[in-house]
Amino acid sequence: MTTRADAVALTRLATRHSGARCAALCLVSTASTGAGLLLPAALGRTLDLLLAHAPATRWVLYCAGLVLLTALLDACETLLSGTVTARTTAWLRGRLTGHVLDLGPRATARFGPGDLVARLVGNAAQAGTAPAARAALPAALAAPVGGMVALALIDWRPAVVLLAGAPVLTLLLRAFARDTTRCVAEYQRVQGRIAGALAEAVDGRRTVRAAGTARKETARILRPLPELSRAGHRMWRVQGRAAGQASAVAPLLQLAVVAVAGVLLTRHRLTAGETLAASRYAVLATGVGVLVGQFAALARARAATDRLGEVLTKPAPAYGARRLPPGTGRLELRGVGARRGGRTVLEGVDLVVPGATTLAVVGRSGTGKSLLAALAGRLADPDTGEILLDGIPLRDLSHDELRRAVGYAFERPALLGTTIEDTIALGLAAPSPARVREAARTAHADDFVRRLPQGYDTLCAEAPHSGGEAQRLGLARAFAHDGRLMILDDALSSLDTVTESRIAEALLSHGSGGTRLLIAHRAATAARADAVAWLDGGRVRAVGTHARLWEDAGYRAVFGDGGPG
Numbered sequence: 001m002t003t004r005a006d007a008v009a010l011t012r013l014a015t016r017h018s019g020a021r022c023a024a025l026c027l028v029s030t031a032s033t034g035a036g037l038l039l040p041a042a043l044g045r046t047l048d049l050l051l052a053h054a055p056a057t058r059w060v061l062y063c064a065g066l067v068l069l070t071a072l073l074d075a076c077e078t079l080l081s082g083t084v085t086a087r088t089t090a091w092l093r094g095r096l097t098g099h100v101l102d103l104g105p106r107a108t109a110r111f112g113p114g115d116l117v118a119r120l121v122g123n124a125a126q127a128g129t130a131p132a133a134r135a136a137l138p139a140a141l142a143a144p145v146g147g148m149v150a151l152a153l154i155d156w157r158p159a160v161v162l163l164a165g166a167p168v169l170t171l172l173l174r175a176f177a178r179d180t181t182r183c184v185a186e187y188q189r190v191q192g193r194i195a196g197a198l199a200e201a202v203d204g205r206r207t208v209r210a211a212g213t214a215r216k217e218t219a220r221i222l223r224p225l226p227e228l229s230r231a232g233h234r235m236w237r238v239q240g241r242a243a244g245q246a247s248a249v250a251p252l253l254q255l256a257v258v259a260v261a262g263v264l265l266t267r268h269r270l271t272a273g274e275t276l277a278a279s280r281y282a283v284l285a286t287g288v289g290v291l292v293g294q295f296a297a298l299a300r301a302r303a304a305t306d307r308l309g310e311v312l313t314k315p316a317p318a319y320g321a322r323r324l325p326p327g328t329g330r331l332e333l334r335g336v337g338a339r340r341g342g343r344t345v346l347e348g349v350d351l352v353v354p355g356a357t358t359l360a361v362v363g364r365s366g367t368g369k370s371l372l373a374a375l376a377g378r379l380a381d382p383d384t385g386e387i388l389l390d391g392i393p394l395r396d397l398s399h400d401e402l403r404r405a406v407g408y409a410f411e412r413p414a415l416l417g418t419t420i421e422d423t424i425a426l427g428l429a430a431p432s433p434a435r436v437r438e439a440a441r442t443a444h445a446d447d448f449v450r451r452l453p454q455g456y457d458t459l460c461a462e463a464p465h466s467g468g469e470a471q472r473l474g475l476a477r478a479f480a481h482d483g484r485l486m487i488l489d490d491a492l493s494s495l496d497t498v499t500e501s502r503i504a505e506a507l508l509s510h511g512s513g514g515t516r517l518l519i520a521h522r523a524a525t526a527a528r529a530d531a532v533a534w535l536d537g538g539r540v541r542a543v544g545t546h547a548r549l550w551e552d553a554g555y556r557a558v559f560g561d562g563g564p565g
Contacts, residue, residue: 010309015131017091018084022135025080029139032073037146039066040280044273051272081132089128096120096308102316104379109340110314114199115192119307123188126304133297140294147285151257154274154281155264158257162285165253180299183235188303190228197221239296250286257282317381320396324405327390328355329484329515331376335385338371345371347538349385353515355484358507358528360520360546362558363535369519372535373489376517377406389485403427407481409491412467413474420449420463421456424476431480439480442506444499445472467494475503488518492525504528523550523559534558 015022042063049056100107100116107116148166152159201208201217208217261278264270270278331353338346345368353359361369374380375387378394387394389405397405417423424439425431436456440446448469452458465473471494478486488507492500504525507516520526527546534542534555542549549555 010127010305010312014088014092014128015134018087018131021080021084021087022131025077025084025132025135026138028073028076028080029136030142032070032077033139033142033146035066035070035073036143037150037281037284039063039070040277040284041150042066043280044271044275044277046273047276048271048273077136081136084132084135085128088131089125092124092128092308093120096124096311099312099314099316103314104317105374106314106317106380107311111311112196112199113203114194114196116311117199118192118195119311122191123304123307126188126300127308128301129297130301130305133294133301137294137298140291143287144285144291147281147283147287151278151281151285154278155261155270157264158260158278158282161256161260162253162282165249165256165286168249179238180235180296183231183238184300185303185306187228187231187235188307190224190231192307193224194221194228197224253286254279254282317378318395319399319402320393321398322392322396323401324390324392324397324484327484329353329405330355330388330390331359331485331515331517332388332391333372333376333385334388336375336382336387337384338368338375338380338382340371345538346375346382349538349540351533351540351543353517353531355390355515357530358516358518360518360526360529360532361535362520362526362532362555364558367535368538369535370489373487373517373519377408377485377487378402379408405483406485406487407478407483409471409474409478409486409488411471411490411493413470413477413491415460415470415473417460419454419456420452420458420460420473423460423473424456424480426477427481435480436476439476439482440473442479442503443472443476444502445469445476448472468496468499471495472499472503479506482514484514486514486516488516490519490521492518493521497522497524500525521559526559 042059046056046059046063049059097120100120111119148159148162151162198221201221208214258275258279261270261275265272265275331351333349333351336346336349336351337344349372361372363369371380375382378387381395389397394402415423417426421431421433421436424436428435433456437446440449440456448465449456449458452463471491475488475491478488478491486507492503495503500522501524505528507518507528516529518525518529520529520532523546526532529546531543532546532549533540534549536554542552542555
C-alpha cells in the first residue's frame, strides 16, 4: 500500500523533471495575477481623472496595456501548463511502464492487466496535471490575498469587513479538499475494477463466444457501474456544494464591502474611482471559484498519484554484478519453496540438471510446473532456497548477463516487434537475417513464414497465424537466443504430434550444447528427454529416465495412461 509520503515524493520527482517550465509557469501565472491586481487601481484612477475632466490618456493607455499584458500572460500560462502536463504525463508513463517491465509477471499477478492499463493511461494523465496545478497554486492564492491587501491600502474599514468572512471561506475550501480527495480515490478505484474485468473478457473472448455468454459477460463487466455512478455523483455533489456555499457567502461579503465603500464615498472619505477599485478587489478577494477548481484538480491528481505509487512502490527484483564462468548451463535448485496467493505451491525442491542435458518436468495440473519454470530463469524469485546456474546464484548475476544466458518459449508467446523477423530476433544484441532464418527452420516455422505476403518482412499485426504457428515463432525466438539455458514452459502444447516430435528432436541436437528445461504433457516428449523430474504435491517425487519412471502407476497416471510407454 502506498503512503502519502510516497505520493508526495513521486510528485516532487515529476515536478523536478519539468523544473524550469514549472518555475516559468509559476512566474507567468503570478505575473498575470499581479497585472490583474493592478488593473482595478488603474481603472479607478482613470475614472477619477475623467470625472475631474483632467487629462487621462496616459492612464487609459495603462489600462489597455494591463489588459493586453494579462491576455498575453494568460496565453503563455495556458501553453506552459499544457507543456508541463504533457511532459509530466509522458515521464510518469515511461517510469511506470519501465517499472512494470522490471517487475515482470509480479506486476500482473498483483494488479491485473486491465487495472495496470487504467493506471498507465487514465491515472498517469490525471497525475500528470499535478506539477502544473501546484505551480499555478501560488497565483491562485495571490489573487484573494492581493485583493485583501489592496483593499486595505484603499481603506482599512472595507478590509476589516471582508476579513471577518475569510475564516468561513477557508473552512469551506478545507472541507472541499478533504471530501473531494476521498470521492475521487473511490471513483478511480472502481474505474480500475471495470478496466480489469474488460481486459479479462477481451483475453477470453473466444471462450465467451463459444459459450454464448456475451450478454452475461457484459453484465459482469458493467456490474460496478452503479457504484461508479454513485462515486461520480458524490464527487460532483461535493464540488457543487462547495461552489454553492462559496457563491452564497462571497456575494454577501462583496455587498458588505460595497456598502461600506458607498458610505465612505458619501462622506467623501473615498473617491468614485477608489470605490470602483474597492468593489473589484472585493470580487478578487472572495473569488474562490478559481481556488475550488484548483483544489479539485489537485485532489484528482493526488488520488491518481496514489494509484501510480501503489505500483511504483512495489519493489522490483534486485540484480547483482557477477558474470557467469565458462560452462554448459548446469542448473541447481537448493531447497526451493514458493507461495502464491497464500498457498504453498513448491516446497523443499532440490534438483540438479547437468549441463548440456534436457530435463522434462511433468506432473498433474496445479503441481507448480510453470512456477518452477519461472523460478529457473528468474522470472520470479523463490520464497526460500536458492537457484544456481553454473555455480552462480541467479540473484548475484547482472540483469544483462542473466538474460543473455537464459532463453524462454511460452505456451502463448507475445509476438512483439514490427515484423516477423523482429519478433524472432527480439532480445538479440546483433541479430542477423541468417541467424533468424536458421532459428525459424529449426522451429519448423520457415515454411509458413515464407508463404506470408512479405515473408519475414510481414508486419506482425497483419500476419495470420494459428496457435501452433505462434508457438513455432516463439520457439524460433528461443532457438535464435541460443543461451546456455533454454526453458520451454508448455511451449509445444499447440503443435501437432508430428511437428512436436520434430522439434523435440531438434531440441536435443540444437545449439552449442546448452541445458534445456521443458514442461511436458505428452509421454512421447518426456521420453525424448535425458531425464524427467516428476512433480507431485509441490515436491519432486522422483527423477529418472522416462522408461524407469513409467514402471510406476502413479507416473503413468500423470499422462492419463496405464499402458506401456
